Amino acid sequence: MRLLVTGAAGFIGSHFVLRHVGQYPEDAVVVLDKLTYAADKHFLDPVLDRITFVEGDIADQPLVAQLFEKHKLDTIVNFAAESHVDNSIRDAAPFLRTNILGVQSLIEVCRAHAGVRLLHISTDEVYGDLSDDDPPRTAEHVLRPSSPYAASKAAAEMLVMAAMRTYGIPACVTRCTNNYGPHQAEEKFIPTVIRHALRDEPIPVYAEGKNKRDWLYVTDHTDAVEVILHTDWAFRDPQIGSGHIFNISAGHEQQNITVAKAILALLQKPEKLISFVKDRPGHDWRYALDSANTRKLGWAPKVSWEEGVRRTVDWYRKKFVS
Numbered sequence: 001m002r003l004l005v006t007g008a009a010g011f012i013g014s015h016f017v018l019r020h021v022g023q024y025p026e027d028a029v030v031v032l033d034k035l036t037y038a039a040d041k042h043f044l045d046p047v048l049d050r051i052t053f054v055e056g057d058i059a060d061q062p063l064v065a066q067l068f069e070k071h072k073l074d075t076i077v078n079f080a081a082e083s084h085v086d087n088s089i090r091d092a093a094p095f096l097r098t099n100i101l102g103v104q105s106l107i108e109v110c111r112a113h114a115g116v117r118l119l120h121i122s123t124d125e126v127y128g129d130l131s132d133d134d135p136p137r138t139a140e141h142v143l144r145p146s147s148p149y150a151a152s153k154a155a156a157e158m159l160v161m162a163a164m165r166t167y168g169i170p171a172c173v174t175r176c177t178n179n180y181g182p183h184q185a186e187e188k189f190i191p192t193v194i195r196h197a198l199r200d201e202p203i204p205v206y207a208e209g210k211n212k213r214d215w216l217y218v219t220d221h222t223d224a225v226e227v228i229l230h231t232d233w234a235f236r237d238p239q240i241g242s243g244h245i246f247n248i249s250a251g252h253e254q255q256n257i258t259v260a261k262a263i264l265a266l267l268q269k270p271e272k273l274i275s276f277v278k279d280r281p282g283h284d285w286r287y288a289l290d291s292a293n294t295r296k297l298g299w300a301p302k303v304s305w306e307e308g309v310r311r312t313v314d315w316y317r318k319k320f321v322s
């Protein structure tokens with residue numbers, strides 16, 4: 001393959017590229033990343049001499065087109081996004097630009113190069129809020145995004161599906177649950193808990209910490225993306241519909257408070273550091289996914305929560321203490 005991987009100086013994209021270059025050394029990999037506050041190019045240091053790194057914006061269509069001409073690319077894996085819900089509540093504009101207009105820019109380049117495949121990384125947040133009684137979401141459920149972030153991701157999916165139908169672009173969409181692991185931006189929940197705990201500072205937890213998330217270790221997500229990337233029919237189903245949408249989850253729901261307590265136990269810090277703060281507006285109670293369609297491809301998560309959280313805490317301990 002000759003891949004354009006966008007957003008690969010961020011959390012999940014960096015793990016994807018490190019893994020892909022190791023496993024498929026014969027592939028060409030071009031990384032396009034705007035290097036926002038969430039990025040760290042050093043994550044890619046181990047493979048920088050084997051990839052082409054370009055600093056730039058996915059919404060800069062002439063730049064993306066130029067990369068296609070120069071490197072004869074055949075596949076896009078789009079991780080690039082503004083990804084933090086709280087930021088989208090404060091100011092949605094960067095989310096609309098990158099998450100929607102940026103995706104349309106990638107679609108335009110696919111239009112101009114027949115056969116180029118687009119694997120678009122989306123999120124379980126597009127389904128919106130679930131109650132405790134709701135069944136895990138399948139690709140057939142309606143989308144009811146709650147935050148500007150989730151709405152921008154849902155809009156991008158619609159553009160990808162419209163492009164499949166209107167222009168025949170080979171594409172698919174993945175919806176994954178909350179990821180955790182090394183390289184995640186410090187603003188996110190698990191790095192925040194670790195950082196505050198290490199400094200013996202109050203750990204902000206929304207409301208009473210009872211909201212549920214289904215955490216997936218980041219390399220289990222990138223494993224799933226690889227499996228889908230290597231499943232040709234995933235991009236070519238002539239019926240535009242759920243066949244092109246892959247839910248990815250471990251099926252291991254936990255309340256936020258349980259996650260915070262597990263981290264405090266690993267760091268041998270007291271639970272009294274947990275400090276409940278005013279809830280996020282529009283805060284979804286629960287997300288849960290039915291990932292049967294991805295598991296049918298032979299994917300299953302490999303890293304247990306206990307192992308994943310230990311690796312994560314070890315990585316951030318080194319980062320925050322050094």
Ligand SMILES: NC(=O)c1ccc[n+]([C@@H]2O[C@H](COP(=O)([O-])OP(=O)(O)OC[C@H]3O[C@@H](n4cnc5c(N)ncnc54)[C@H](O)[C@@H]3O)[C@@H](O)[C@H]2O)c1
Binds near residue numbers: 008012184
């Ligand atoms: N983190 C999660 O739990 C999670 C769960 C499900 C889906 N996702 C999705 O996975 C993808 C990656 O998420 P993440 O957590 O790694 O995000 P992140 O915020 O850590 O990284 C995003 C990367 O995209 C880059 N970027 C931002 N705007 C760009 C632009 N206009 N052009 C080029 N690069 C740009 C940033 O510099 C950064 O390197 C996103 O699409 C996100 O919606 C994330």
